[in-house]
Amino acid sequence: MKLLVDNKIPFFREYLKKIKNHDQFIIKYFDDNNLENDDCLNADALFIRSTTRVNSELLSNSPIKFIGSATSGYDHFDNNILNNSKYSTYVASGCNASAVVNWVLSCIGLLVFKKVISRNRMLGIIGYGNVGKLLSKILGNLNIKHKIYDPYLDLGNINDIKDCEVVSIHASYSKIGKFPSHELINSDFLNGASAKVIINSARGEIIDEDSILNSDILYLSDVFKGEPSPNTELISKCFIATPHIAGYSIQAKHNGTIMILKNFCETKNLDNDLMDLSKVMEIKNLQPLEDDYISNGYPVSFFKNLIDVEQISIDFKESFLKRDIPFNNIRNNYELRNDFLGIKRTSETNKLSLFSNLYKNCLLYTSQSPRD
Secondary structure, eight states: EEEEEEETTTTTHHHHTTTTTGOOOOEEEEEETTTHHHHTTOOOOEEEEEEOBBBBHHHHHHOOOOEEEESSSSSOHHHHHHOOOOEEEEEEETTHHHHHHHHHHHHHHHHHTTSSSSSOOOOOOOOOHHHHHHHHHHHHHHHHEEEBBBBBGTTOOHHHHTSSSEEEEOOOOOOOSOOOTTTBBBBBHHHOOOOOOEOOOOOOOGHHHHHHTOOOEEESOOOOOTTOOOHEEEEESSSSEOOOOTTBBOOOOOHHHHHHHHHHHHHHHHOOOOOOOOOOOOOOOOOOHHHHHHHHSSSSHHHHHHHHHHHHHHHIIIIISSOOOHHHHHHOOOOOBGGGBBOOOOOTTGGGGHHHHHHTEEESSSSSSSSO
């Protein structure tokens, strides 16, 4: 069997060895910027990331039947591929949910620390897939009030979200369908809303950028319309701007690769011994984190230790706006971090209110789900 594999899929070679008779595969690795139709004419399965656009032109006359994407979301697939029964398509939905939630919680912590908001402010969540569900669970664990809006699940309504001072976006992106999310956050939304803060870790196109630029809203975003050539004026205005790295954690990368290979094995009836090989991180000095949680009513320093969104934003703006370093170069050179699910928990750890509250039942929401 011939496999065509993006050479930037993390840990692919290590996990491939967990498939029985893996040495019988003929593997060709490609750079995501150089994949062409000719490469696909001699392959049975294609393994990609979201940087590869999958369309009829790419797969014309190709024998490829299985396509696995080691990232969340389907917006790099053309609909005619997704709707074609010839192809078995799979994306690793939810693989980076804990990493993205970690980024959002770090943003909220920064807002609390700078007294932009209090922990008692109402938070609105748009989208109740893997990320929105996990965020809601942890906010509930931390006794933080929030509302949810997801029209596909008939949860809440958009007016509920307008009443929230902080809005966090986790909707999938679509221009068509019953509930398109294209530019959902626009001047009409903002003019009638109490929202003072918008946090976006979903897709840049869900935001009407002009409405943000012409408002007093505090905008914290990891995603931008037109990547890798985003609007520099918008990035400059952002309270926090990071280069699409919210989902970049060690655990997320392991999850994505495991998920696509497991699905590949199920599709092809291949025996395997695939399991998570990522290493957990141990935090030595827990008491300052506990004291901070009790003092602020929110784990500010805990999440800052895992991902310092303020420093990442400063570095990104310096590199992209002042030094003209390409967006993708900055993104690709970001060092993978541990997210909060990658922390070693012991009996001593769980005695602390921070950890016992934070982790309560949240592992239920890291498994595969049909929506990201």
